[in-house]
Amino acid sequence: GQHLLGVHIEGHQCGLLLGAVSVYGAADKSQEAEAFLARVRERSDIRAQGNPPFLLRARLRLLNVPNGPVEGSYEEIRDLRGRWRRAIAVPDLKFRVMEVGDGRRIHRASSTTYQPYFEYRMRQLLSLGYGPRIPKSEDVTKIAKRTVRGRPATCFHSKKKGTKREVCVDSESGLLVSEREHSGDAKWTFEYLNYAPVGTKSYPRLMRQREQKKVFVEIEITELRTGAEPVASVFTPPAPAVDWPDCEKPFPPEALKAPHPRYTRGVRRFRGRGAVMTYVVVGIDGRAYHVTPIRSDAFSLTKATLDTISHRWRFRPAMCQGEAVPASIFIETAFYLF
Secondary structure, eight states, X not given: OOEEEEEEEEETTTTEEOSOOOOOSOHHHHHHHHHHHHHHHHHHOTTSTTSOOEEEEEXXXXXXXXXXXXXXXXXXXEOTTSOEEEEEEEXXXXXXXXXXXXXXXXXXXESSSSOOHHHHHHHHHHOGGGOOOOOTTSEEEEEEEEEETTXXXXXXXXXXXXXXXEEEEXXXXXXXXXXEEEEXXXXXXXXXXXXXXXXXEEEEXXXXXXXXXXXXXXXXXXXXXXXXXXXXXXXXXXXXXXXXXXXXXXXXXXXXXXXXXXXXXXXXXXXXXXXXXXXXXXXXXXXXXXXXXXXXXXXXXXXXXXXXXXXXXXXXOEEETTEEEOXXXXXXXXXXXX
């Protein structure tokens, strides 16, 4: 039988689509949405330069995982100069990471070589000040009013080939309440609840990320307060540690070698159409690490995809200030067998 393979790569960390982009002719709506969402980001950006120093502690919960739920902790300290320290610990998974940064470089010491998928999702939730955004590769197709959790909200809808996005903001408070993304059959939702003031900003005390409507990550803020400037020793880089430049928007990785998965006997037995979505960390050497299946239509397709991406794909790594940096991306592989 013949086969065809369709692949698209999406750099969620960078907010860019690396494949073809469909244009819907809605530049005016996109400009309106970006101006509106910039104000939303400013309302919750407790990490903006010049904001008061703060201490944030949170309880982490991983649900809908094998042997779950699993609990962990998060701590973040930031000073007036923009220096910061973040630490995550999930004892049941034997995972610990500490990062220290100053806006120029990030120093990371971790029990794993590359960022696990659950850590990526936790950071997405906690980095509220950097979102929400409509990627420039997408055009806003509709701005609508609807009710979210019993309150009026303004919702922005955008799409590109194969992906739909919705960002909803509370109409009265101007604070983000939810983000939804559909890519093929995969569905992700981010929820932000129970906002409370932090100086002149507001920050949610409860955040959830759902996959296929089931809660995967839940973060409950247990302490968030502004206070005196932390002592300088708090920001001493951990040892040993790896380091790289700090960029909010690094230039995304590019696939240089992306061969088709090998069509094993198991794949050929799966007659018809299927897709596999994987989470991939592209290292500074351009190799794929920690290739993790997010959604799959069949085990045989999953194995063929993971083996090929892990061992045969090569990338031009993400770049920041002319230096290679690690980046997290999603790759969706579609199989058509006939």
